[in-house]
Amino acid sequence: xxxxxxxxxxxxxxxxxxxxxxxxxxxxxxxxxxxxxxxxxxxxxxxxxxxxxxxxxxxxxxxxxxxxxxxxxxxxxxxxxxxxxxxxxxxxxxxxxxxxxxxxxxxxxxxxxxxxxxxxxxxxxxxxxxxxxxxxxxxxxxxxxxxxxxxxxxxxxxxxxxxxxxxxxxxxxxxxxxxxxxxxxxxxxxxxxxxxxxxxxxxxxxxxxxxxxxxxxxxxxxxxxxxxxxxxxxxxxxxxxxxxxxxxxxxxxxxxxxxxxxxxxxxxxxxxxxxxxxxxxxxxxxxxxxxxxxxxxxxxxxxxxxxxxxxxxxxxxxxxxxxxxxxxxxxxxxxxxxxxxxxxxxxxxxxxxxxxxxxxxxxxxxxxxxxxxxxxxxxxxxxxxxxxxxxxxxxxxxxxxxxxxxxxxxxxxxxxxxxxxxxxxxxxxxxxxxxxxxxxxxxxxxxxxxxxxxxxxxxxxxxxxxxxxxxxxxxxxxxxxxxxxxxxxxxxxxxxxxxxxxxxxxxxxxxxxxxxxxxxxxxxxxxx
Ligand SMILES: [Zn+2]
Numbered sequence: 001x002x003x004x005x006x007x008x009x010x011x012x013x014x015x016x017x018x019x020x021x022x023x024x025x026x027x028x029x030x031x032x033x034x035x036x037x038x039x040x041x042x043x044x045x046x047x048x049x050x051x052x053x054x055x056x057x058x059x060x061x062x063x064x065x066x067x068x069x070x071x072x073x074x075x076x077x078x079x080x081x082x083x084x085x086x087x088x089x090x091x092x093x094x095x096x097x098x099x100x101x102x103x104x105x106x107x108x109x110x111x112x113x114x115x116x117x118x119x120x121x122x123x124x125x126x127x128x129x130x131x132x133x134x135x136x137x138x139x140x141x142x143x144x145x146x147x148x149x150x151x152x153x154x155x156x157x158x159x160x161x162x163x164x165x166x167x168x169x170x171x172x173x174x175x176x177x178x179x180x181x182x183x184x185x186x187x188x189x190x191x192x193x194x195x196x197x198x199x200x201x202x203x204x205x206x207x208x209x210x211x212x213x214x215x216x217x218x219x220x221x222x223x224x225x226x227x228x229x230x231x232x233x234x235x236x237x238x239x240x241x242x243x244x245x246x247x248x249x250x251x252x253x254x255x256x257x258x259x260x261x262x263x264x265x266x267x268x269x270x271x272x273x274x275x276x277x278x279x280x281x282x283x284x285x286x287x288x289x290x291x292x293x294x295x296x297x298x299x300x301x302x303x304x305x306x307x308x309x310x311x312x313x314x315x316x317x318x319x320x321x322x323x324x325x326x327x328x329x330x331x332x333x334x335x336x337x338x339x340x341x342x343x344x345x346x347x348x349x350x351x352x353x354x355x356x357x358x359x360x361x362x363x364x365x366x367x368x369x370x371x372x373x374x375x376x377x378x379x380x381x382x383x384x385x386x387x388x389x390x391x392x393x394x395x396x397x398x399x400x401x402x403x404x405x406x407x408x409x410x411x412x413x414x415x416x417x418x419x420x421x422x423x424x425x426x427x428x429x430x431x432x433x434x435x436x437x438x439x440x441x442x443x444x445x446x447x448x449x450x451x452x453x454x455x456x457x458x459x460x461x462x463x464x465x466x467x468x469x470x471x472x473x474x475x476x477x478x479x480x481x482x483x484x485x486x487x488x489x490x491x492x493x494x495x496x497x498x499x500x501x502x503x504x505x506x507x508x509x510x511x512x513x514x515x516x517x518x519x520x521x522x523x524x525x526x527x528x
Contacts, residue, residue, distance in 0.1 A: 001037065002030035006188075006198045007144040018193060019146055026147035128255050130163060132183040138199040139187045145195030156189035159198060165254060166223025169503065179226075179252060184219075202514035206270040210482040214270025216513045222256070224509040227264045228502045234265060235487055238468045268505070269483035271512040272490045278521055279315045279489055280329060286310035287335040288451070291345070292458035293321065294466060297474030298481050305469075305485075307461045310335075312524045314461055314492035318481035323347070338455050341438055351441040354455035358442070359384050361431050373428040376420060380431065383413045387446065394449035402446040410443065461492065490521070498525030 003011070011027075019027065139156055142149055161184055168178040186199045201218040208214065222230070233239045233247060241258040248254045256264075283289065289310050296305035296318050304321045307314065308329060319325040323344045330337075330348070338352040339345045358380070365377025386409060390402055403410070413435070420432035435442065445451045465488070475481040487505075494501035499522045508518045 001034055003034050003144050004198055004200060006196065010195055011145065015145065015193075015195065023146040023148070023193075027145065030144070030147075130165065130181040132163065132181045134180070135183040135185060137185045137187055138201070140189045140197040140199045142197070143189075143191035143193060143195050144197045146191060146193040148191060148193070150189050150191055150197065154189045154191065156187040158185040159188040160186045162186075162201075162219055162221070164221060164223045165226055167225035167229050169225070177229075177252065179254070180223075182223075204271075204512045204515040206273050206512065208270065208273045208482070210478050211266070211270055211273060211486075212479055214267060214273070216267055216270060216509075216515075218513045220267075220513070222260065222264050224506040224513070226254075227268055227509050228506040230261055230264050231268050231487055231491075231505060232502060234261075235468075235484060235491060238464075238471050240471065265483055265487070266479070268509055269486045271509045271518060272486050272505070273482075274518055275490060275508070275521055276315075276486060279313060279493060282313035282493075282521075283308045283310065283315050283329060284331075284333045285335075286313065286333070288338065289333065289335055290338045290452075290455050290458035290461075292340065292455055292462055293342075294462050294469075296469065296481070298478065299476050303481075305462065305465055307458050309458050309461045309492075312493070312496055314489060314496060316461075316465070316485040316488045316492075318475070318478075318485055336451065338452060338458070340455065341434055346438070351438075352445055352451055353438060353442040354453075355384055355388070355442075355445075356454040356456070358431075358435070361427070361434075365428060365431065368425070368427065370425045370428065372420075372423070373425045376416060376428055376432070379413060379416055380435070383409055387443075388453065391445065391449045391453060399449060402449065403443070406446070414439065493521060496524075497522055 016024065016027075137158070139152070139154075140150055164182050164184060166180045166182070168180050170176045170178070184201075186201070188196050188198045190196055203218070204216040206214045206216065220227075230244055230248075233244045234241070239247065241261045244261050245256060245258055248256055287310075289308055291306065291308050293304045293306045296303050298318060303318050306317045306319060306325055308317075309315070315329070317325060317329070321344075326344060326348070333348075334350070336350045336352055337345065337348050338354060340354055340357055345351060362377045362380035362384070365373040366381065368374060368377070387402075387406060390406065394400055394402060417432040417436040417439075420428055421436060423429040423432065445453055472484075475484060490505065490508075491501045494504055504519070504522055511518055
C-alpha cells in the first residue's frame with residue numbers, strides 16, 4: 001500500500017492542481033496500484049484465497065449455522081494463535097488506521113463468551129512500561145503526495161509511538177541475556193508541496209493455506225530476538241505457553257500474556273513458511289534419505305508426524321498416514337530411501353530397510369513359547385549378526401563381494417521364509433512374509449556396505465517430539481501443527497548444517513516484518 005488513510009484524506013482537487021505533470025503521473029501510478037490491490041482484496045473469499053470461512057459474510061457461507069460453530073471451535077484452540085491471540089498485544093498494534101480486512105467489520109456478534117482475554121479488557125502486556133535505553137525516530141522518506149524525497153530536516157512531529165523489547169545475545173566476552181528496550185517515535189513530515197506524510201512501520205503478509213493469513217509487523221512489543229527466545233523455549237526446551245510466561249516473568253521481568261506468546265509463535269512460523277519450498281528441494285535432492293513416522297494427535301484426529309531427514313536437511317510434516325504425503329514431497333526424488341517396511345513406501349524403487357526393526361521382531365520370536373518360532377527367530381538373528389559383522393569389516397577394508405560370499409546363508413534363510421509363509425504362529429508367519437516380500441530392499445545394502453543398516457537418523461529426529469507429545473498433548477489445530485513443524489524443520493536443518501539456529505531465525509523474523517524476503521537457509525558449514 002502506497003497511500004495511507006492519512007495521505008488519502010489530504011488528496012483533493014485543489015492539491016492535485018498544484019502538482020506538475022511528473023508528480024501527477026507518479027501519484028496516479030501509486031493510486032492505481034493501491035486501487036488494484038484493494039479490488040483484489042474485495043474479491044477474496046475462502047474459495048480463492050487462504051481466508052478462513054469466518055471472514056466471509058454470513059449470507060455467503062455455504063451453511064451458515066454449521067460453519068459458525070466450526071469457526072468458534074477453531075478460535076477456542078489453545079495451541080493455535082488466532083485473531084484473539086494477538087489482541088493482548090494491543091499496546092504494540094497500530095491504531096486502527098488501515099483496516100486491512102475491511103470485511104471483518106460486518107462480522108456478526110456471537111453471544112458465546114470466548115475463553116481468555118475479552119476484547120477491551122486490559123491485557124498483561126500494556127500495563128508494563130519500561131524505561132527505554134534508546135529512542136528511535138522513524139521519519140517518512142518520500143512524500144506520498146508529490147513523490148519527492150523528503151530532506152532529513154523537513155519539519156516533522158511525532159504522531160504515534162510504541163515500545164519494543166528485544167533480546168541481545170550473550171557471547172564469550174559478554175555472557176548473559178540483555179534486554180534492549182526501544183521507544184519508537186513515528187513522525188508526520190511536511191513536504192514543500194504541503195502534503196503531510198506519516199512514517200509507517202514495516203509490515204509483511206504471509207498467506208499459507210494451513211497457517212492462514214499471517215500479518216507480520218515491526219509494530220510489536222516483542223522484538224525478533226525475544227520472539228526467537230520464545231520459539232527456543234517452546235520447541236527446543238519443550239515448555240508450554242504457561243511455562244514460557246512464567247520463565248519470562250521470573251527471569252527477565254517481562255510480563256507477556258499466553259495470547260501474546262501464542263501470537264509470537266504463529267508469526268515466527270509465518271515468517272519461515274516460505275522457506276519450506278527450499279527444505280523440500282533439499283529433501284528431494286538428497287542421495288540418501290531417511291523417512292519415519294509416529295502417531296500424532298491433532299484435535300480429535302489421529303494423524304502422523306513424518307520426518308524426512310538426510311545429512312543436511314530435516315523436514316517435519318503432520319499429515320494423514322497414506323501415500324498422499326509421499327506423493328506431495330517426493331516427486332523427483334531419485335536417491336535411496338531408508339524406511340520401515342510399511343506398505344506406502346513399497347512403490348518407491350530405490351529402498352533400503354532398517355535391520356534394527358527386523359532383528360527386534362526376530363528377538364520377539366526367540367522370546368515366544370513356540371519352538372518353531374524360536375528356531376526361525378534364531379536363524380534370522382544369526383544371519384543378520386553374520387552379515388552385520390561382514391558389513392563392518394567391508395566398511396573398514398576392501399568391500400569384496402558380500403552377496404556372493406554369503407550366498408549359501410541367504411539361500412537358507414530364503415528357503416525358511418518360503419516354508420513358513422503359511423505358518424500357524426501369527427508372528428512367525430508375519431516375519432517370514434515380510435522378509436520374503438521385501439527381500440531385495442532388505443539385502444540391497446550388501447551391494448554397497450557404506451549404506452546404513454538402521455533408520456536411526458530418522459528415529460533420533462522423531463525422539464525429541466515423542467517426548468514433546470506427552471507435554472504438548474499433540475496440537476489442537478492444523479495451524480498449530482504447521483507452526484511447530486515449520487519451526488522445527490528450520491531449527492533442525494540449521495543445526496545439521498553447523499549453524500546456531502537462533503540468530504538466523506531472528507534475522508528471518510526481522511526481514512519479513514519489514515516486508516522483505518527471508519534470508520535463504522544457511523549453507524552447510526565446510527567439512528559437513
Ligand atoms: Zn510533496
